Amino acid sequence: MRLAVTGREGQVAASLVEAARGRDGVEVVTVGRPALDLARPDTVLAALEAARPDIVVSAAAYTAVDQAEDEKDLAFAVNATGAGKVAEAAARLGVSVIHLSTDYVFDGTKDGAYVETDPTAPLGVYGASKLAGEEAVAAANPRHLILRTAWVYSPFGKNFVKTMLRLASDRDEISVVADQWGNPTSALDIADAILRAGARLQADRNFAAFGVYHLAGEGETNWSGFARHILDASRAFGGPHAKVRDIATADYPTKARRPANSRLSSAKFAGVFGWQAPHWRASVEVVIGHLPIGMAWIPAE
Numbered sequence: 405m406r407l408a409v410t411g412r413e414g415q416v417a418a419s420l421v422e423a424a425r426g427r428d429g430v431e432v433v434t435v436g437r438p439a440l441d442l443a444r445p446d447t448v449l450a451a452l453e454a455a456r457p458d459i460v461v462s463a464a465a466y467t468a469v470d471q472a473e474d475e476k477d478l479a480f481a482v483n484a485t486g487a488g489k490v491a492e493a494a495a496r497l498g499v500s501v502i503h504l505s506t507d508y509v510f511d512g513t514k515d516g517a518y519v520e521t522d523p524t525a526p527l528g529v530y531g532a533s534k535l536a537g538e539e540a541v542a543a544a545n546p547r548h549l550i551l552r553t554a555w556v557y558s559p560f561g562k563n564f565v566k567t568m569l570r571l572a573s574d575r576d577e578i579s580v581v582a583d584q585w586g587n588p589t590s591a592l593d594i595a596d597a598i599l600r601a602g603a604r605l606q607a608d609r610n611f612a613a614f615g616v617y618h619l620a621g622e623g624e625t626n627w628s629g630f631a632r633h634i635l636d637a638s639r640a641f642g643g644p645h646a647k648v649r650d651i652a653t654a655d656y657p658t659k660a661r662r663p664a665n666s667r668l669s670s671a672k673f674a675g676v677f678g679w680q681a682p683h684w685r686a687s688v689e690v691v692i693g694h695l696p697i698g699m700a701w702i703p704a705e
């Protein structure tokens with residue numbers, strides 16, 4: 405099985421490369437800028453064709469949640485038009501597309517965990533552009549899996565885990581919002597799940613359960629609880645530590661509004677593909693264990 409993944413240095417793309425290492429019969433090719441630029445739709449088909457995929461994984465996206473409020477056109481060009489072009493190219497090549505989407509398509513007003521049929525109502529430009537991307541993908545290629553995931557972290561790229569470790573390396577206390585709830589998800593686990601789903605699509609030519617799936621780490625927390633566990637795990641591995649202070653969303657003003665509850669139920673994915681993510685706490689420890697110990701590995705920005 406040969407997967408072409410959009411987004412060369414992205415967390416999910418890099419995690420797929422890592423996950424495929426040492427797995428017989430699995431090849432992962434990353435496709436990114438400048439050859440494939442989602443803001444330049446004319447680049448998409450040729451770049452994916454050259455990768456000769458059995459399945460396309462659409463992981464590249466404009467992911468700067470606050471900046472998107474000021475760059476609406478670019479966010480929609482990449483996350484909606486660009487994503488649609490990727491799915492269309494996969495259809496032209498006669499293959500399925502596995503597209504990544506987000507918990508931020510929801511407004512957070514539900515009491516429990518969101519299921520796939522719950523109404524969407526994004527609070528910000530990023531979520532709205534990703535929702536438009538889901539619609540474009542579904543319209544362009546009937547053979548699609550849209551995987552909505554959440555709060556992604558990994559040893560690669562930029563993410564909340566690395567931000568907390570960086571902040572802890574130069575302060576004693578970090579204030580983090582405790583009233584936004586969700587499911588931290590390791591990109592290494594997402595990669596595992598994608599390989600599982602991809603293998604199923606390859607093996608079962610009559611597979612008919614295309615559509616939207618939620619796919620997130622087991623268990624739930626708020627950003628403050630997430631931060632506290634990151635820093636406890638870091639201390640256990642000899643990395644930086646700081647005290648975490650609970651604050652309210654109102655005390656941490658941001659350009660984009662974020663949902664107060666974006667917990668996702670991943671039961672549908674588990675039922676169809678027989679795969680469930682590990683508990684988020686265990687996966688945080690795995691990711692921190694992947695990072696080199698000591699201050700030197702903390703990214704400067």
Ligand SMILES: NC(=O)C1=CN([C@@H]2O[C@H](COP(=O)(O)OP(=O)(O)OC[C@H]3O[C@@H](n4cnc5c(N)ncnc54)[C@H](OP(=O)(O)O)[C@@H]3O)[C@@H](O)[C@H]2O)C=CC1
Binds near residue numbers: 417442
């Ligand atoms: N990060 C998160 O917390 C969450 C992410 N998701 C979704 O999961 C998917 C993967 O996210 P993640 O791996 O964290 O993303 P990252 O932010 O780590 O990486 C995004 C990738 O997209 C690429 N990209 C951005 N703009 C373009 C463009 N115009 N043309 C081509 N490539 C582009 C970037 O390329 P370059 O390296 O060149 O900058 C980068 O490789 C995305 O669809 C995202 O919306 C869903 C929920 C949570």
Ligand SMILES: Cc1cn([C@H]2C[C@H](O)[C@@H](COP(=O)(O)OP(=O)(O)O[C@H]3O[C@@H](C)C(=O)[C@@H](O)[C@H]3O)O2)c(=O)[nH]c1=O
Binds near residue numbers: 564567579627
């Ligand atoms: C850095 C920091 C953030 N926060 C808050 C701000 C925000 O409400 C919350 C999360 O912060 P971030 O801005 O790092 O995370 P954010 O960019 O909102 O993360 C989102 O990214 C996109 C791509 C997704 O799809 C989502 O699932 C989600 O992972 O924590 C603090 O309270 N204290 C801090 O020191």
